[in-house]
Amino acid sequence: xxxxxxxxxxxxxxxxxxxxxxxxxxxxxxxxxxxxxxxxxxxxxxxxxxxxxxxxxxxxxxxxxxxxxxxxxxxxxxxxxxxxxxxxxxxxxxxxxxxxxxxxxxxxxxxxxxxxxxxxxxxxxxxxxxxxxxxxxxxxxxxxxxxxxxxxxxxxxxxxxxxxxxxxxxxxxxxxxxxxxxxxxxxxxxxxxxxxxxxxxxxxxxxxxxxxxxxxxxxxxxxxxxxxxxxxxxxxxxxxxxxxxxxxxxxxxxxxxxxxxxxxxxxxxxxxxxxxxxxxxxxxxxxxxxxxxxxxxxxxxxx
Amino acid sequence: xxxxxxxxxxxxxxxxxxxxxxxxxxxxxxxxxxxxxxxxxxxxxxxxxxxxxxxxxxxxxxxxxxxxxxxxxxxxxxxxxxxxxxxxxxxxxxxxxxxxxxxxxxxxxxxxxxxxxxxxxxxxxxxxxxxxxxxxxxxxxxxxxxxxxxxxxxxxxxxxxxxxxxxxxxxxxxxxxxxxxxxxxxxxxxxxxxxxxxxxxxxxxxxxxxxxxxxxxxxxxxxxxxxxxxxxxxxxxxxxxxxxxxxxxxxxxxxxxxxxxxxxxxxxxxxxxxxxxxxxxxxxxxxxxxxxxxxxxxxxxxxxxxxxxxxxxxxxxxxxxxxxxxxxxxxxxxxxxxxxxxxxxxxxxxxxxxxxxxxxx
Amino acid sequence: xxxxxxxxxxxxxxxxxxxxxxxxxxxxxxxxxxxxxxxxxxxxxxxxxxxxxxxxxxxxxxxxxxxxxxxxxxxxxxxxxxxxxxxxxxxxxxxxxxxxxxxxxxxxxxxxxxxxxxxxxxxxxxxxxxxxxxxxxxxxxxxxxxxxxxxxxxxxxxxxxxxxxxxxxxxxxxxxxxxxxxxxxxxxxxxxxxxxxxxxxxxxxxxxxxxxxxxxxxxxxxxxxxxxxxxxxxxxxxxxxxxxxxxxxxxxxxxxxxxxxxxxxxxxxxxxxxxxx
Numbered sequence: 001x002x003x004x005x006x007x008x009x010x011x012x013x014x015x016x017x018x019x020x021x022x023x024x025x026x027x028x029x030x031x032x033x034x035x036x037x038x039x040x041x042x043x044x045x046x047x048x049x050x051x052x053x054x055x056x057x058x059x060x061x062x063x064x065x066x067x068x069x070x071x072x073x074x075x076x077x078x079x080x081x082x083x084x085x086x087x088x089x090x091x092x093x094x095x096x097x098x099x100x101x102x103x104x105x106x107x108x109x110x111x112x113x114x115x116x117x118x119x120x121x122x123x124x125x126x127x128x129x130x131x132x133x134x135x136x137x138x139x140x141x142x143x144x145x146x147x148x149x150x151x152x153x154x155x156x157x158x159x160x161x162x163x164x165x166x167x168x169x170x171x172x173x174x175x176x177x178x179x180x181x182x183x184x185x186x187x188x189x190x191x192x193x194x195x196x197x198x199x200x201x202x203x204x205x206x207x208x209x210x211x212x213x214x215x216x217x218x219x220x221x222x223x224x225x226x227x228x229x230x231x232x233x234x235x236x237x238x239x240x241x242x243x244x245x246x247x248x249x250x251x252x253x254x255x256x257x258x259x260x261x262x263x264x265x266x267x268x269x270x271x272x273x274x275x276x277x278x279x280x281x282x283x284x285x286x287x288x289x290x291x292x293x294x295x296x297x298x299x300x301x302x303x
Numbered sequence: 304x305x306x307x308x309x310x311x312x313x314x315x316x317x318x319x320x321x322x323x324x325x326x327x328x329x330x331x332x333x334x335x336x337x338x339x340x341x342x343x344x345x346x347x348x349x350x351x352x353x354x355x356x357x358x359x360x361x362x363x364x365x366x367x368x369x370x371x372x373x374x375x376x377x378x379x380x381x382x383x384x385x386x387x388x389x390x391x392x393x394x395x396x397x398x399x400x401x402x403x404x405x406x407x408x409x410x411x412x413x414x415x416x417x418x419x420x421x422x423x424x425x426x427x428x429x430x431x432x433x434x435x436x437x438x439x440x441x442x443x444x445x446x447x448x449x450x451x452x453x454x455x456x457x458x459x460x461x462x463x464x465x466x467x468x469x470x471x472x473x474x475x476x477x478x479x480x481x482x483x484x485x486x487x488x489x490x491x492x493x494x495x496x497x498x499x500x501x502x503x504x505x506x507x508x509x510x511x512x513x514x515x516x517x518x519x520x521x522x523x524x525x526x527x528x529x530x531x532x533x534x535x536x537x538x539x540x541x542x543x544x545x546x547x548x549x550x551x552x553x554x555x556x557x558x559x560x561x562x563x564x565x566x567x568x569x570x571x572x573x574x575x576x577x578x579x580x581x582x583x584x585x586x587x588x589x590x591x592x593x594x595x596x597x598x599x600x601x602x603x604x605x606x607x608x609x610x611x612x613x614x615x616x617x618x619x620x621x622x623x624x625x626x627x628x629x630x631x632x633x634x635x636x637x638x639x640x641x642x643x644x645x646x647x648x649x650x651x652x653x654x655x656x657x658x659x660x661x662x663x664x
Numbered sequence: 665x666x667x668x669x670x671x672x673x674x675x676x677x678x679x680x681x682x683x684x685x686x687x688x689x690x691x692x693x694x695x696x697x698x699x700x701x702x703x704x705x706x707x708x709x710x711x712x713x714x715x716x717x718x719x720x721x722x723x724x725x726x727x728x729x730x731x732x733x734x735x736x737x738x739x740x741x742x743x744x745x746x747x748x749x750x751x752x753x754x755x756x757x758x759x760x761x762x763x764x765x766x767x768x769x770x771x772x773x774x775x776x777x778x779x780x781x782x783x784x785x786x787x788x789x790x791x792x793x794x795x796x797x798x799x800x801x802x803x804x805x806x807x808x809x810x811x812x813x814x815x816x817x818x819x820x821x822x823x824x825x826x827x828x829x830x831x832x833x834x835x836x837x838x839x840x841x842x843x844x845x846x847x848x849x850x851x852x853x854x855x856x857x858x859x860x861x862x863x864x865x866x867x868x869x870x871x872x873x874x875x876x877x878x879x880x881x882x883x884x885x886x887x888x889x890x891x892x893x894x895x896x897x898x899x900x901x902x903x904x905x906x907x908x909x910x911x912x913x914x915x916x917x918x919x920x921x922x923x924x925x926x927x928x929x930x931x932x933x934x935x936x937x938x939x940x941x
Contacts, residue, residue, distance in 0.1 A: 002766065005375075009844045014757035014771075017752045017815060024812040026790020035788065088679075095676045099849070102834075103676050105928060106683040112924055114873030116894040117913045121686045123898065124693070124906060132743035133689055197668070219780075226782030229876050248784040255788050256880055269788050276785055283777055293781065377841040389832035393854045402850075403840035454840070558905055 015258060015298060029276070036269035044262050053270035062242065062250070070246040073163075073231075074224040081220055082166030082213065085171025090201055092172075093179045110165040119233035122162045126150040152239045159244060162230050171216045178209040225282075226275055228252060247275060253257045304455045305367045307353065307489055308333045312362035314348050316403065322348040324514040326362070333488045335481070337505035337596065339495060341537075345514040346494045347462055353492060354460050355379050365456065369502075377406075380457070382451030382489075386463040388443045390435040396446050397431040398513060403454040421449045424483075428454045437550035448480075459491040461486070465500065498538050502526070510534050526589075532656050535587045541618055544593065544629050546586040556579065559624060563602060566650045573655065585656045590618060593650040601645035621646055687777055687917075693910035700906050709911035718908070720891065727884040728893060731912075737871060738889040738916075744807040745871030749818045750864045752811070754856060757822025758848050762834060772823070779816035786813070787880055794881060801889055806877050814870060818863055825859035826852065865927050869920055890916045 002010060036053055040046035057063055088107055092100035110118055125133040128149035135147040151158050182205065190200050206213075218263040231237065237245035238252065245253075255268035312326040312389040323345040330336045337443045353364060355376035364371045371379060384631035388401050397418055404414045422428040425445045435443055444464060451459060464482075465473045481504050484491050494503055501508050502522045509519040511535075518530040531537035536542050548563060550573065556565045573584070598604045605623035620630045621644055629646050689702070712718050716732040717752065760764060760772060790809050791800070798895030799805030853860075875891040876931040882888065894916065898907045 002764075006763075006844065009763075010759065010765070012845075013755040013848075014761075014765065017819065020752070020812055020813065021778070022807065024793065024808055025781070025786065028786045028793050031792055032785070035792070090670065091679070092678055095673050099673060099676045099680075103680055103683075106680050109683065109687070109924070110921055112869050114875070114891055114894075114916055114920065115875045116891045116898065117690075117873075117917055118686075120894060120898050120901075120909055120913055121690050121901070123901065124909075125686060125689065211720075222794065223780055223782060226784050228784060233875070245810060248742070248782070249887040252784060263860040265788060272785055272788055275782070279782070279785065287777070297735065354835075354839060356838070376839045377843065383836065383837060383839045385832045385836060387830065388831070388833045389836035391833060391837075392849055402837075402842075406846065450836075450840070556880040 005019065006107075011209055029043060029129045032269045032272050032276075035265055036273045038269075040265040040269075042263040046266070049266070053267050054274075056267065057270055057274070058092060065242055066245060066247045066250045069242070069244060069276070070225055072156060073078060073159065073227075073244070073246050074221060076160040077163045077224055077227075078217065078220055080160050081167040081171050082217060084164060084168040086175055086213070088172045088207065089175035089179055092199070093176060106175060107165075108169045111169045115229055115233060118162065118166070119230060122158070123151070126158055128152050154213065155235055155239060155244050159231060159235065162234065163224075163227065166230070167224075170220065174212050174216055175209055178212040179205055182208050215290060218282075218290070222279060222282050222286070227279060240253060247271065250277070256264075306330065307362075307490060307492070308351070308365040308368075309349070310363040310365070312349065312364065313350060313360050314345070314357060315360045318359075321514050323352070326514075326516055328509055328516060328519060330490060330492060332490055335484050335491045335493065335504060335506045337493045337495060337501040337508045338509050338511060339498060339501040340511035340517075341496055343513075346496075346510040346511050350460050350462055350492060353458070354383060358420050369377075370567060380454070380456050381458045381460055382454055382456035383460040384444075384447050384459070384464040385449050386466050386553055388435070388447040388464075388467075389461060390439075390443055390446055390450075392435050394434075394484065395431065396427065396433050396435070396438070396562075399435065399446055400450045400453050403450065404467050407454070410429075412618070417453050417455075418449075418611065421453045424452070425663050440468050441476060444468060448483075449538075452483075456489065459489050459493075461493045462490065463495050466495070466497075473500075480504065499540055502538070510537060525654075528586070529654065530659070532587065533587055534655075535654070538591060541590045541630060541632055544588050544590060546588070546627065546629070548586060549581060553582045558603070558627070569650060569653075569655060583658070585651055585658075586648070587656060588648050588653040590630040592649040593629060593631040594647045594649065595619060595621075595631050595633065596645045596647055598643045598645045601647045603629070603646040603648070604643060605646065606642050607644055619644075690910045690913055693907060694914045696907055696910075698907075709907040710915070711911070712884070713915065728896065729888050731890075731893070733886065734888050734890050734893050737887060738891070741803055741807060741810070741874060741878070741889055742868045742871035744803070745814065745874075746811045746864050746868040748807065748811045749867045750860055751812050751820040752815060753818030753847070753863060754853065754860050756857075757820045757824075758826050758852060759824035760819065760838060761823045762852070763844065774815045775819050775823075777818060781813060781816075783813065783876055787876075791881065800881060801883050801887060803882070803889075805935055806874070807871075808872055808876055808879050809877050811880065814867060818867065821863060822856070822859060829855050850878070857913075862927065865923050872920060 035046075037048060037050055038046040039049045039052075047193070050144065088103065092103045094100075096104070127133070128147060128151055130136065130139070130147040132147065132150070134150065135144070138144045139147070186204055186208070187200060190204055226248045228246055231246060231249050232252065234282055235244050237243070237249050242250075251268045251271035254264050254271065257263060307330040309326050309330075310330040312323055312328075313321070314323040315321050326345075326349060338349060340346050352359050355371070355374060359372060366379065366380075391402065394402070400421060401414050404417060408418075410566070416556040418431070418622055419428060422431055425448055427442060427445045427449060429437060430442060430446070434540045435446065438446065444467075444587075465476060468476065493501075493504060504526075505522055507519060507521050507598060510517040510525070512533050518525065518534050520528070520530075525534060525538050529538060529543075532545060536545060546558065548558050550556050550570075554565045554570045554574065556570075590633065603623060605621040605628075608622040608628055610620070611618040616632060616634045619633065621631060623629060623630045623646070631646065692702045693706050694709055696702045696706065696709075697706045716730045718728040751868045760768065760775075765771065786809070792811070794800040794805040795800075799808070803860055833851060833855075834847060837851045838844075842850065873891065874889070875895065878887075878889050878892055879895065882892070885892070890912070894909065894912055897904050897912065901909070
């Protein structure tokens with residue numbers, strides 16, 4: 001127990017952060033769990049209904065659709081993230097320093113770009129109308145005659161692209177750092193043995209960074225199963241009836257839909273709780289696998 | 304100016320790492336006490352406990368009979384000097400020295416006065432506007448000293464402050480430090496692993512090994528009357544000779560089956576001490592107390608293994624047999640031509656030890 | 665240079681151009697004379713910067729909030745998030761790095777586990793909590809929500825930063841008589857400036873572009889940020905001048921681009937300090 005004289009210090013330095021996290025993180029989370037056991041709707045009148053929301057979830061035919069969509073979305077974006085991230089990392093470490101640096105900076109841009117701007121830009125480029133950039137360009141070159149309905153005919157690919165552009169930067173940075181810290185001796189030895197660059201990449205570089213690859217996969221899976229912002233901004237779950245509606249988006253719509261009176265907080269909360277459970281299970285698994293707890297050092301001062 | 308008393312001081316880290324074990328030590332007022340020992344012997348841990356940075360697991364610390372265990376470092380009025388100088392890199396030299404005074408809320412004029420005075424004393428008054436990164440190692444160390452002195456502390460605690468300096472500067476500052484301490488009369492505890500430094504600076508030296516105190520004495524006493532084999536081999540720029548002998552029931556000494564003549568008085572002392580016989584003993588004799596003669600004149604005969612030239616004097620390494628090389632420190636060179644040499648021990652200066660403790664004067 | 669070398673350097677350059685193309689296209693569209701394609705050059709679409717009115721036609725100009733107001737709101741949000749996260753992280757990070765807090769390991773593990781909590785998990789709860797304490801439909805409520813989402817990572821980043829500062833200087837300060845707070849303020853904080861600067865920039869960018877929290881927790885358009893205005897326009901993408909959208913987008917992007925280019929090295933270093941920690 002720290003001495004009394006240090007209490008003001010602890011209150012200020014740790015207390016405030018703790019208070020904010022308690023108030024705006026812990027309490028909302030607990031509240032959500034509670035609401036999931038009620039039938040609260042737009043009128044904010046509620047009754048305790050136990051696990052009925054969850055039962056409804058199990059029997060709702062749309063539930064499977066949402067789960068499948070989430071799986072497709074996660075798998076697709078993850079593949080994009082990891083493959084493109086890896087590609088960019090390998091490419092940027094094999095060209096000149098300046099070029100590599102610029103390349104990584106450019107592909108970091110989507111991450112820092114405001115989501116609405118990126119959404120608008122991609123919607124315009126891939127617009128199904130003939131004024132869309134891609135359509136105009138392809139028509140100008142002569143490849144196509146009529147405009148292609150990119151976002152309506154290829155909704156998943158579109159979503160993979162836009163989310164991937166934002167997400168690949170994490171892998172790109174982590175892999176770049178990992179590649180740069182591979183002892184050059186390995187590469188030199190392989191070259192001396194006559195291995196081609198492709199051989200070196202496949203046989204030495206990728207295996208040596210597999211822990212990092214694993215980490216990126218784990219980390220991004222966790223965030224992707226709950227990701228929905230770009231889907232909301234671009235296709236809003238469409239085209240049509242829930243084609244690309246993922247679990248998180250479905251929950252969001254259920255609570256904050258356009259039509260205020262359709263709000264069903266109880267059901268939405270139940271969906272969120274399921275998501276929380278999935279996230280918790282994944283987090284605990286990753287914690288054990290990556291042994292994230294090690295490496296926490298003790299302070300030197302005991303006063 | 305305080306007297307510091309350490310009473311059964313113990314520090315255990317975690318569950319079972321015993322860094323300091325039942326340390327009893329008195330540091331007299333105005334004394335320059337050196338804590339000497341190899342890495343990991345607990346000297347820095349002890350220093351940090353005196354500073355209040357570590358809390359003792361057991362035992363007490365007294366400043367002038369006042370119990371200090373729960374007193375914060377900032378209330379102990381100590382000046383501390385670190386091996387890495389620990390100067391605040393973003394502040395000027397002046398601000399570095401003034402920092403503790405500003406904390407104490409001394410009036411501005413007083414601060415300026417003290418800083419200038421101390422800076423002059425340490426000959427860094429022309430550097431007051433510089434930043435630490437612009438100074439040499441020696442200069443930085445002086446600033447660190449100045450910062451410690453300016454607060455007019457009751458105690459100086461120094462943790463290997465000269466270890467990062469070049470050998471020549473180290474020797475210069477060593478002399479200045481000793482002189483400074485005498486002038487200021489502030490109780491000083493100095494930690495080092497360098498026995499030469501300890502011997503030249505200390506009023507008394509406390510030698511530690513694996514968390515325990517081996518011996519505390521003046522440098523002379525430490526050199527001539529080491530209380531244990533550890534102290535004997537640790538002290539002395541040229542390592543002492545440690546000779547293993549077996550003494551049998553008839554009080555005859557054998558060095559690896561060859562009999563060695565040991566003076567009667569020593570044998571008597573061994574018998575009187577009550578040690579059991581037969582037993583293994585260690586004879587400690589310093590290289591300067593070993594003389595070289597022609598092979599016939601003594602029963603310890605060996606080959607000259609190598610010769611060290613130390614400027615004025617030489618150290619001969621004489622190999623008696625595989626396990627025993629005796630070092631002889633002398634200024635005579637006349638044995639170059641013969642390779643076989645006889646070694647004579649000045650028994651008056653020799654000490655005899657059991658596996659651990661000392662036996663005879 | 666071998667053929668292979670030339671090819672991959674070329675590939676890199678092509679990819680760079682490809683990656684920059686969306687931004688270039690939007691830039692061109694913003695200055696274009698035609699509403700849905702790139703032709704000519706005019707700055708008419710940027711009229712809102714001067715007038716604050718998004719739609720110049722007086723018949724429609726009142727539908728959208730004043731752009732100047734939206735800009736101020738966005739700035740308020742970004743600065744608020746940046747200030748709070750940076751301040752709290754530099755304090756909590758210090759305490760967790762340097763002070764023997766009881767339960768330290770558990771707290772650090774929690775902080776690590778909490779970072780990257782998906783927004784959706786908290787949105788419903790936040791909606792009700794903010795209503796309850798009267799901060800619904802306010803930017804302050806949004807700031808607090810955003811801060812709570814970004815705080816764990818910020819704390820982790822600063823803690824690691826402090827971990828790498830030398831111990832001797834801290835001990836020296838304590839021995840010199842300074843308490844923990846003074847040591848933090850006078851000694852450790854100045855030494856942590858690079859980390860703090862990087863975090864502040866990162867959080868500013870994060871708050872500047874925030875959308876979903878504003879969309880969900882703010883209703884009256886007097887409290888709209890620029891992201892909401894653009895979202896509104898996207899909703900009417902069929903009927904609205906795309907140049908306007910593009911111009912607004914460019915306007916919205918500028919601060920981010922400036923910060924980004926100016927602090928490139930910092931961001932990369934700190935992004936690592938955090939993730940690798």
